[in-house]
Amino acid sequence: GAVVSQHPSWVICKSGTSVKIECRSLDFQATTMFWYRQFPKQSLMLMATSNEGSKATYEQGVEKDKFLINHASLTLSTLTVTSAHPEDSSFYICSAAEMSGSFYNEQFFGPGTRLTVL
Amino acid sequence: RKEVEQDPGPFNVPEGATVAFNCTYSNSASQSFFWYRQDCRKEPKLLMSVYSSGNEDGRFTAQLNRASQYISLLIRDSKLSDSATYLCVVNSRTGANNLFFGTGTRLTVIP
Numbered sequence: 169g170a171v172v173s174q175h176p177s178w179v180i181c182k183s184g185t186s187v188k189i190e191c192r193s194l195d196f197q198a199t200t201m202f203w204y205r206q207f208p209k210q211s212l213m214l215m216a217t218s219n220e221g222s223k224a225t226y227e228q229g230v231e232k233d234k235f236l237i238n239h240a241s242l243t244l245s246t247l248t249v250t251s252a253h254p255e256d257s258s259f260y261i262c263s264a265a266e267m268s269g270s271f272y273n274e275q276f277f278g279p280g281t282r283l284t285v286l
Numbered sequence: 287r288k289e290v291e292q293d294p295g296p297f298n299v300p301e302g303a304t305v306a307f308n309c310t311y312s313n314s315a316s317q318s319f320f321w322y323r324q325d326c327r328k329e330p331k332l333l334m335s336v337y338s339s340g341n342e343d344g345r346f347t348a349q350l351n352r353a354s355q356y357i358s359l360l361i362r363d364s365k366l367s368d369s370a371t372y373l374c375v376v377n378s379r380t381g382a383n384n385l386f387f388g389t390g391t392r393l394t395v396i397p
Contacts, residue, residue: 202384211290211373211389212330261329275385277329 170196172264174278181252182286189247189281191262197242198264202275203235206259218245252285259283289313289378292388300396303364307391309357309374318377319350321359323370324390330373333359364395 171194181187191201199220204212216226216237224237236248249256259282263275292309299305311319319336334341336348336357347360357374374388 212387214384214386217384259327275332277331280327280329282327 170194170264170276172198172262172276172278174262174281176281177279178282178284180284180286183253184251186248186250187252187283189249189260189262189283191245191247191264191278193243193264193276196264198245199242200265201239201245202263202265203237203245203247204261204263206261206280212261215247249283252283254285257283257285288388289386290374290376290388292374292391294389294391296392296394298394298396299364301364301366303395304360304362305364305393306361307359307372307374307393309359309388311355311357311374311376311378311386313376313378314352314355316355316376316378319357320375320385321346321348321357322373322375322387324373325370330375330387333372361393364393366395366397369393369395 173192173194175190179187201218203215205215206212214227215230216224218224218237218239220239220242226232234250239245259280261277261280263277265275290311297305321333322330323333324330334343334348336350338350340349345362349358371390371392373390375385378386
């Protein structure tokens with residue numbers, strides 16, 4: 169299957185700082201990437217859908233000014249958690265989907281980034 | 287109501303046992319259905335897609351019942367390596383292609 173990488177794999181930061189997470193599709197061009205968040209013992213929750221060259225579409229309840237998404241190329245999307253606070257500590261996972269006709273099939277997930285805000 | 291609902295378990299079964307997981311989804315217009323596996327502190331990985339006719343991959347069998355909006359996964363001859371959380375995943379938004387995840391069912395296979 170396709171390979172998606174994420175960097176960093178884990179990060180610890182002080183409250184109030186900003187953290188940037190990169191998601192790259194290594195062997196295919198991803199017009200769309202998805203950002204998820206997973207709290208302990210909970211399911212993955214879609215935060216936003218990132219389309220190359222356009223603004224991201226955020227899910228209800230996700231603050232677009234706090235979670236900045238940039239998808240400048242077909243192989244790279246970034247998520248910046250601005251002014252992070254302890255409640256933002258979570259496992260952030262990106263995915264990229266290949267298209268089959270007008271639908272996406274399998275989503276390939278990055279290995280995730282574990283963010284801890286002190 | 288949640289888009290996708292699963293029994294969270296945990297299921298603790300002996301090696302060699304057969305175990306079944308169930309999942310229901312709320313949106314009758316859902317198009318695609320999947321089972322993913324997630325190991326502790328790792329990303330989800332696709333186990334299998336689920337088709338209306340049912341499909342089998344080795345020890346794993348998936349079934350879809352559109353009338354009841356119900357999906358199942360059957361694991362036969364459980365192995366220790368099957369221990370993981372199994373996520374029921376549904377593409378639930380008509381006209382878009384976003385996946386909604388169930389909370390997952392935790393399986394532990396005991397020696």
